[in-house]
Amino acid sequence: MAFTDNTRNFGLLAIMVAILGMGSGVMMFLDEDIESKWRTIAGVGAIIAHIVMLLAGYAIYSGNIPMFMDKLFPEGPTSKFGVLTGYTAAIGVASIIGLGSSVAEIVVGVLVGLILLGIVWILTNDRKGIIERILWVILLVVYFLGIVGSILSIFSGSAIATAMGLCGCLMYLLAFIYLFDESVKQKFGM
DSSP, X not given: OHHHHOHHHHXXXXXXXXXXXXXXXXXHHHOTTXXXXXXXXXXXXXXXXHHHHHHHHHHHHHSOOOGGGGGTOTTOSSSHHHHHHHXXXXXXXXXXXXXXXXXXXXXXXXXXXHHHHHHHHHXXXXXXXXXXXXXXXXXXXXXXXXXXXXXXXXXXXXXXXXXXXXXXXXXXXXXXXXXXXXXXXXXXXX
């Protein structure tokens, strides 16, 4: 399948999700349901987080790693394993700096971000063992949940969420498929 074999498609979808996410961050400033100070924090956090995601998507799409993103792509942005580890690291960084509309969301975001960065660090340290196989299963579940979450956001009602859901669903589906690629499975010691 040419669509799944070309990692540039993943990068293009990531760019689209990031641009829509920045639009969503701008919309948070206008959301009257969120208390004013949290609205500002959530909006700014979402915009900054999606800028990180935009840079990661650009790196994957173009094959060139911009600015500080080289630390997120130790395997490079063109191989399927590099896409998986680089984008997972970018999600981790974005989760940490993305903030949220409450203290609980901020704490959960930081914890999730640190866990994702830890997973990427373990995967890119060139060791093969049982922990890598366990992480393969964990990523399989994470990407499956990403597909489910994206499908649910398609039906949330807002146009931005629907578009982000469609792009996100395809992006997580590609990541899910990449996990079954022989070159990726070999990196996981399988």
